[in-house]
Amino acid sequence: MEHVQQLLNQYGLVLNDFAPNNEMLALMPSTLRSSISFANVTINREEVVLIDTAAELNEDHLIQLIQLLKNVPLPIIFLADSFSIDTQILLTKNQFGFISQMGFYLPSLKPVKITKPTMQLISLSKNQQIIILALIYWKLLHDDDSNTFHIKVRQLADYLNITAMTISRALRTFVDAGWLSTSGYTRNHSFAIPAGYDLNSWMNDILRLLPSPVQKTLYIPVNELDNITNRKLANLTALSKFTLIAPTTLVSWAIPSNQLTDDLKKVDIPEFNARLAPKNNVAIEIWKYDSQVFNRLIPKNYQLAVDPVSLFLSLRNSHTKEVTEQLNKLLENLVNQH
Known part of the structure; x- marks a missing residue:
């Protein structure tokens, strides 16, 4: 049945x-x-x-x-x-x-009109935000056109290096908030996009509820980059790699929050000073999570920078019309790979 x-x-x-x-x-x-x-x-x-x-x-x-x-x-x-x-x-x-x-x-049946359920705003942990983004990437790039996610909890755990128990708890939170539907709460049950949504409308509603991954931004001398191994291009620097946006003179990088050291804090300079000499300084965004966690889910051509959906979240409050248009184009290109 x-x-x-x-x-x-x-x-x-x-x-x-x-x-x-x-x-x-x-x-x-x-x-x-x-x-x-x-x-x-x-x-x-x-x-x-x-x-x-x-x-x-x-x-x-x-x-x-x-x-x-x-x-x-x-x-x-x-x-x-x-x-x-x-x-x-x-x-x-x-x-x-x-x-x-x-x-x-169906000669005589007509589909019941289904009203889209209201998604609740919830306070997401780092792992919960990673998990919901991973589901978006899985559905866009690896799964079929049905609303069901054809991926097991343990498989998702392997991709993300997050425990299966943590993922099961996150899925239950998403179901309770109306973000997902499921036939049960255990690892052996399937989960799906809720009735009333297709992939695009579900993804758009989810993105409205997700916060920016950027916690704060530091400005440091460019020679300090050699001490940071876990970094990816971010902000307009990253957007320029995938769209028609021109790169800024001041290059932006993203690092996960666990990479923020006391040494980096000590070399932080005022933004104004950094922008006066953009070739000698860089912007370092401190991110809630490490964007590299999605490397096994997204195409390699996206991996020189932070992942595209997270980049969208980090820049969507920009008031520049051109940036907004190109961010939408970034997501459209990703959807078109489905």
Whole structure:
């Protein structure tokens, strides 16, 4: 039943009841029984017979099944991962509905109008912000077009070097806040984009709730860079690498907060002085987390700088129209890789 509901969720269809119909199955030829199952279900408050067809059911047997059922006076819907164009035409000619990963046809049912749930603003820890950004990257760059995330907690833990327990707790927080939906709270349950959202609308609403990763900015002599090994290009310096924004004379770098040392604090100079001699100084942004944590999730061409979504968060409050436009372009280019 769970995989049926997940498939229906993609189209805003609500499954209320599910009862196996072994009586109808018993009437089928033995050559078909092992590849199909019947169930009496209620979808969007309408009672129908659902026929779940396995991948082993070949085209000839499916046509045979359609011929056997075309005079049955009950609303029937076929379910499968995919149907050929010829099969879809045959089903529609006989007024049978079908639902698959590629689309659906329901002669009498109409999707229930789903109102997008309200996402709550929550105070995010460093790891929680990393986890939600990783889910965005996974869905954009590695997953399919469904709302379900096809990644296990332990797999995500391996990518991020964060414990599975910490990730499970974060997912539960996201579910409680309306950021995700799930079939349960344990590691073995799937989680998904909530009903009412597609990928783009979900991502945009999530980004509105996420804070900038930048905690503060220092200005130091350029020769002090040699003492900082864990750094990435940041701010407009980074944006200029991916868009039409011109780089600033004063180069900006980002380092995670755990790299901020007393020695760096001692060489910090006023911003005004740094901008008077931009070739002799650099800006160092102190970040809440290390952007390198996403290196296994994003393309290599993005890895010379901080990750693009975090860069968007760090610059989105800029009042320059050109910067805002190019930030949107940065995200559009990332989405287009999906």
